[in-house]
Amino acid sequence: MSETTTAAPATRATAPWWTGALSGLLAAVAGVALGSGVATLLGVPTPIESVGNRVIDLVPRPLKEFAIEQFGTNDKPVLIGSVAATLLVAAAVAGWLGLRRPRLALGITALLGLAALVTAALDRTSTANVVVTVIPSLVTLAVSLLLLVRLLKALELSRKVGDETPAGFDRRAFLQAVLIASAAMAIGGGVTRFLGSSAAKDSRADVMLPQPATPAPAVPAGAQADVKGISPYITPNRDFYRIDTALRVPQVPADTFNLRIHGMVEKELNLSFEDLLKERLVESRITLTCVSNEVGGPYVGNAAWLGVPVAELLARAGVKDGADAVKTTSADDMTIGTPLEALTDTERGALIAIGMNGEPLPLEHGFPVRMVVPGLYGYVSATKWLVDIEVTKFSDFKAYWTTRGYDAEAPIKLSSRIDVPKAFEALPRDNVRIGGVAWAQSVGIERVEVKIDDGDWQDVDLAAQDNVNTWRQWSWTWEDATEGTHQVTVRATDADGTTQTSDRVPIAPDGSTGWHNVRFRVE
Incomplete structure (x- = not known):
């Protein structure tokens, strides 16, 4: 077998x-x-x-x-x-x-x-x-x-x-x-x-901004604190923070741009970029802040913006009774909801901006047109690559970020930040200079205090005030500094007498709060 x-x-x-x-x-x-x-x-x-x-x-x-x-x-x-x-x-x-x-x-x-x-x-x-x-x-x-x-x-x-x-x-x-x-x-x-190289980039190179009918006053002498390492009073365009959802910057050449203003208005407006250049242009220095800014965070900057007052365009369109919101849309279909009263308030000075620090808007900051609204976080106001303004009601729409758990109305919160020293930086005992910025848009900063470790609060030197819509710099010298590791904490008080809260809350749903502190060494 x-x-x-x-x-x-x-x-x-x-x-x-x-x-x-x-x-x-x-x-x-x-x-x-x-x-x-x-x-x-x-x-x-x-x-x-x-x-x-x-x-x-x-x-x-x-x-x-x-x-x-x-x-x-x-x-x-x-x-x-x-x-x-x-x-x-x-x-x-x-x-x-x-x-x-x-x-x-x-x-x-x-x-x-x-x-x-x-x-x-x-x-x-x-x-x-x-x-x-x-x-x-x-x-x-x-x-x-x-x-x-x-x-x-x-x-x-x-x-x-x-x-x-x-x-x-x-x-x-x-x-x-x-x-x-x-x-x-x-x-x-x-x-x-x-x-x-985009058509928008080439278009931007051809734009010549006219002189504003209402230029911004000169920056006051002493607005920049004399502390090495503190933020520049005017943030250069290249350093201005950018937080948005655009992986690819929308390409909107100026010669094809059209801004539509419609909705609950008596007369719809359609404005080309050339039309905006012929409007009454206003230059204003305004500090912008992102709601994503944690306590002491970097997402805040100050710039000189050139644009058309939003209130004037809305007045020309004729806002109908019952409207309480404006829905703005960017070229990449981002939607933002803004309280109507913030845009019709002539004292606030919201702008349809076409210029930033003396030049056309950079592509990544909204060229050819964006919106700038003092006193409101960017997610409810600062629409980049703006192409559509619809006067409406909050009850009739949901903007991009409000569908993701953020509040529909978001005034910027009173805040302060330490720029110098950096975390764990070593400073010489005979030259402990501390400085930073504070902001309370639409109100203004009245007082800033610091304390070392668990010591008493000390008033700092405030730089010159520019306007209530810009940040204010501050500085302080620790005269009797002692060697070792220390912590400096800062808090601000606005012109209405409100002092910044110590309560820490996260950025959602309407912005962070809390005192900024930094640990450093004295040698």
């Missing part, structure tokens, strides 16, 4: 695993590169940006706050990098699986491409119609699939006639596919880099 031996199931021989992973990566990167190049030519978000924009809209508020707290103004590059990294990992895994199961690899790639296609179709930030907006994602999907098919086909192991031993994959065909992918990446990257 003879024994029979059952052979183990044969496994499919494949090319080295890394060739599959490389194939997935090359196909995905080439597809995204070409899709991004097409997006540049069409002036729409890239596939990666569309996915990132959808993430921004869907993630819960605590996660947004965490991202801003951890990454600050780098939150957008971090998000883009995270989306790209996730894509690369998924593409590499798909390519590796494709060595044995090509259909599975193509299915994964197709699903990734379809996800990008859907997010592009839903991308509120695009200024083009849906058909044009999805074209880059279609290009990305098609190129990625075609290249992956070609690369995986080249990696199939060939066999000699009558020989069970694989002869290896087609290196020439694989190299050709790699060269094609590399060419696609070069073309897409080159278009994005060299043709990516």
Whole structure:
């Protein structure tokens, strides 16, 4: 009786695993590169940006706050990098699986491409119609699939006639596919880099701002405290904080700009950028603050803004009885709700701004037109890339941030900050200079105090007051400083006699409160 031996199931021989992973990566990167190049030519978000924009809209508020707290103004590059990294990992895994199961690899790639296609179709930030907006994602999907098919086909192991031993994959065909992918990446990257200068950028370079009918008074002598390291009284445009949801700065050339004012008004207005230049222009120095600013945070800045008083435009349109809100919309479909009374109050001085610190608005700060409203946090007032003003009622709409748990009305809270010393900075015992800024928009700062450790409160020297809508700098010298580690705490009192609260509350739903303190060393 003879024994029979059952052979183990044969496994499919494949090319080295890394060739599959490389194939997935090359196909995905080439597809995204070409899709991004097409997006540049069409002036729409890239596939990666569309996915990132959808993430921004869907993630819960605590996660947004965490991202801003951890990454600050780098939150957008971090998000883009995270989306790209996730894509690369998924593409590499798909390519590796494709060595044995090509259909599975193509299915994964197709699903990734379809996800990008859907997010592009839903991308509120695009200024083009849906058909044009999805074209880059279609290009990305098609190129990625075609290249992956070609690369995986080249990696199939060939066999000699009558020989069970694989002869290896087609290196020439694989190299050709790699060269094609590399060419696609070069073309897409080159278009994005060299043709990516926007029409808005060129348009901004051509803008000549007229002299204001009402220029801002000269900055008072002594408005800048004489302390090394303190914030400049006027924040340079390049250093002004930027917090918004735009992964891709909306492209709005001045020559195609139109501002529509409508809703509960007697007469609808449509104003071009040239129309705004011919209006009565006012220059005002105004401090802006973001609701995302934690106690002692960096998201506050002071600038000279040039623009048209909002109250004058609303008066011309004729506001109807019953309205209590204004819904403003940006070119990327961001909506913001502002109390109507804040815009019709001529004393407050809200502006449709076209200039910042003597030049046209920077692209990232709203070119060609944005809104600036003293005394209100930016999420209820400071609409960038402004294209639409609708007079309405709060009961008739929900703005972007109010649907995410923030209050509909948000006056800026009385705050103060220590700029010098920095945390754990060492200061010489004979020169312990402390300084910072305080703000109480629409009211003004009357007094600032500091204390060292658990000592008594000490009045500081206040720099000259500019106007009630700007921050005020302060400074103090610790004459009898002692060596060691200490903590300095600051608090402010406004012109109405209200002293800043010590109660710590988070930024949501209407701004943080609490005293700022810094630990430092005296040597």
